[in-house]
Amino acid sequence: MSWLQRLYQTYEAASQNADIQAQDQKLMPYYHVNQNVQIIVTINDKGDFVRAEVCRDGNGKVKSKYLAIPATNDSATRSGQIPPPHPLSDKVQYVAGDYFEGYAVNPKRDFHQPYLELLSSWCESQYVHSKAQAVLTYVKKGTLVKDLIDAHVLIVDPDDKSKLAYPEQASDYPDSILSAxxxxxxxxxxxxxFIAWNVIASSLDTPTQHVTETWRDDSLFAAWQQFYATLDSTDGFCYITGGTSPLASKHPNRILRSATNAKLISANDATGYTFRGRFTDTTGMQAAGISAVVTEKAHAALSWLLSRQGREEAGQAIVAWSISGIEVPQPTSVAAPLNVLDAAKTSGNDDDDDDDNFEEYEDEAAGTEPTFQHSNDLGYRFATHLRNTLQGYRQQLPEHQQISIITLEAATPGRMAMTYYHESMPSQYIDALQTWYTQFAWYHTYRDDDSNQQRLGIQSPTPKQIAQVAYGARLSDALKKQVVAQVLPCIVEGEARCLPRQLVELCIKRACNPLALERWEWEQALSTACALYRGYYLRQSDNKKRSYTVALQPELTSRDYLYGRLLAVAEDIESLALYVAGEKRNTTAQRYMQQFANRPFTTWRNIELALKPYENRLKSNRGGYLAKKQQLIDEIMSAFTSDRFTDDSALSGEFLLGYHSQKMQFKLDKEHAKAEVENDSDAA
Structure with a gap:
């Protein structure tokens, strides 16, 4: 029950925090639900109709408003032939006494009487509120439908003015309530x-109310909470508060937006087939009891946290929170990436290299190629950038403020389960996130929010990206949720959890087949595969652990890494030759990449032979560039031993690291060279 206790404590802390309550997404009052409302009816405090209007957005377009309304446990989960009413705001067929007396066509059930009885019982109690009394006085008049028709909110049948219209097409009545x-x-x-109420003063002599909207009146919320708490008369021991109080017989739903009827805790039944274990009673009170107020507050806090800072998709929701309500970084969100191209333009050393003609082409460039030491520069910059990003959360969170992470999944429209729950201290949680973002960091393309352009950055993949790379963009929701469930513990529990090997292998397999994917899709697969392979081996035990950096590692002379670097050099040479000739097509290295991964020695001979015509093409106008690339190939070849080079067994995912790191080395060197040329031009 620790998760219920944490949520209850969160509600208590957040409800007393003025800063949180002042936010747009304020904490939901318990014994209330959020509801899509289409009509706002304004009455005065004497119960007289004033006006009515259809809900609209800021641009004047008809659109429902998502407002808080009082509710019972039955009405929040209502179903059946005559679903239980809400006590104050509800649908026209519940609120309007004249709906079934003439305006409805062939009414089969009367919803108004149960609504009237519930509202009357509230207004007859000691917890009556003036707004509720005004609504009761008005609805007893039985003129709501007529008033809404006169206000041009509801539409009458053109052939029978005494009946409401039941149109088949909303376009027949543009800019009407039908749109919502x-x-x-x-x-x-x-x-x-659905109708919500706005209660105003009846005259200038009446004291002005600060809040006229019933969905914003805290005193109205409190009056309903106090009244409804008296209706649950079964007292018992609450295992959360440790005191005696009315126990909950039903628990709220409406936690997830995608499955509003799904319950996390289902009520026990006394007549159907239910396994009760050792319990002998029919009410379930022999089990651990939770007070009605506690479960309402805990569920309200969970719903608020999910809408405020959580992630929900396809019936799966994940949220991390602190008991104080202070926002914490979410485990499935992307850490702020480091723009590596901007870093390349402001970094480097003072080494002087041969100055050939600089020319940028598509994603590549040719010419001056200084040695940019981004193994040191970008590594330090990324670590500093990440540390600064997380430092703000470290300072905001108290040292002993517990962090909780919960995952919920709705298996059916009415049932939901908690599939993962983890607690940790703030320092442990931030350290775990920093470890994930550091160990699984790799080059990734992202969209810059300020410029709305694609940028090259360093960041770690999200669980959703991992799922799409491993199983394709069209994977089922069930498979996507399964991958997220596998990756989440690896993020929040730090190095204690190792990534499943199967996910790594699936991502590597897709990254080795560029011809089967769109270019952007392949680039994402390549980046994700490299990130997972690197992180996977950084979390292995000491005898299996391998240390890879994001930057190129020239000192790394393993067979697979060197073969990857060779493939990148061959691709860079052919890319420039194709650009010079004005051709746009895949390079030989890309076309042979899958075959190269399976038989590197045999395939490299074919790639090397296919590269000769392109090298001849570059000798005349890109001689300096070609000489450097051929020298680089010789350096890589000399790092092989003869037996390792001629080994034709399949390559591991390590070759992707060598391939992509070498490609990024070329890109960053050329960006740095371009910046130096621009600086020299400005100086001149």
Missing amino acids: LNKNKGVFDQGAA
Whole structure:
């Protein structure tokens, strides 16, 4: 029950935090639900109709508003022939007494009487509120539908003015309430339109109310909470608070936006088939009891946390939070990337290299190629950038403020399960995130929010990206949720959890087949595969651990890494030759990449032979560039031993690291060279 206790404590802390309550996404009051509302009806405090209007957005377009309304446990999860009413705001067919007396076509059930009885019982109690009393006075008049028609909110049947219209097409009534309603059996039922109340003063002599909207009045919220708490009369020991209080017989739903009816805790039944274990009672009170207020507050806190800072997709929700309500970095979000091209333009050394003609082409460039030591520069910059990003959270969170992480999944429309829960101290949680972002960091293309352009940065992949790379962009929701469930513990529990080897192998396999993917898709697969392979071996035990850096490692002379570097050099030479000739097509290295991964020695001979015509093409106008690349090939070849070079067995994912790091070395060197040329031009 620790998760319930943490959520209850979070609600108590957040409800007393003025800064949190002042935010747009304020904490949801318990015994209330959020509801899509289509109509706002304004009455005065004497129960007289003033006006009504259809809800609209800031641009004046008809759109439902998502507002907080009082609710019972039954109405929050209502179903059946006559679903239980909400106590104050509800649909037209519940609130309007004249709906079933003439305006509805063939009414089969009367929803108004149960609504009237519930609201009356509230107003007859000691916890009555003036706004609730005003609403009761008005609805008893039974003129709501007529007033809404006169206010041009509801639409009457053109052939029978005494009936509401049931149109089949919303376009027949443009800019009307139909735009905010859903069809029911092929027609728009205006009786399903939801109403919220606005209560104003009846005269200038009446004291002015600071809040007229019922969905924003905290005193109205408190009055309903106090009244409804008296309806649950079964007292018992609450295992959360440690005291005696009315126990919950039902628990709230509406936690997930994608599965509003799914319950995390289902009520026990007394008549159907239910396994009770050792319990002998029919009410379930022999089990661990939770007070009604605690479960309401805990579920309200969970719903608030998910909407405020969580991630929800396809019935799966993940959120990390602190008990104080202070926002914490989410485990499935992307850390702020480091723009490596900007870093390349401001870094480097003072070494002088031969100055050939500089020319940029597509993603590559030719000419001056100084040795940019980004193994030191970018490594230090990325570590500093990441540390500064997380330092703000370290300072905000108290040292002993616990962090909780929870994962929820809705298996069916009415059932939800907690599939993962983890608690840690703030320092441990931040350290775990920093470890993930550091160990699984690699070059990634991202969209810059300021310029809305694609940038090259260093960051770690998200669980969603890993799932898409491993199984393809069209993978099922069930498979995507499975991958997220596998990766999440590796993020929040630090080095204690190792990434599943299967995910690494699947990503490597897709990255080795560029011809089967779109270019952007292959680049994402390549980056993700390198990140996972690097991180996987950084988390192995001492005898299996391998240390790879994001930057090129010229000192690394393993067979697979060297073969990857060779493939990158061959691709760079052919790319420039194709650009010079004005051709746009895949290089031989890209076309042979899958075969190269399986039989490197045999395939390299074919790539080397295919490279000769392109080298001849570059001798005349890119001689300096070609000489450096041929020298680089010789250096890489000399790092092989004869037996390792002629070994034709399949390459591991390590060759992708050598391949991609070498490609990025070329790109960063050329960006640095371009910056130096621009600086020299400005100086001149």
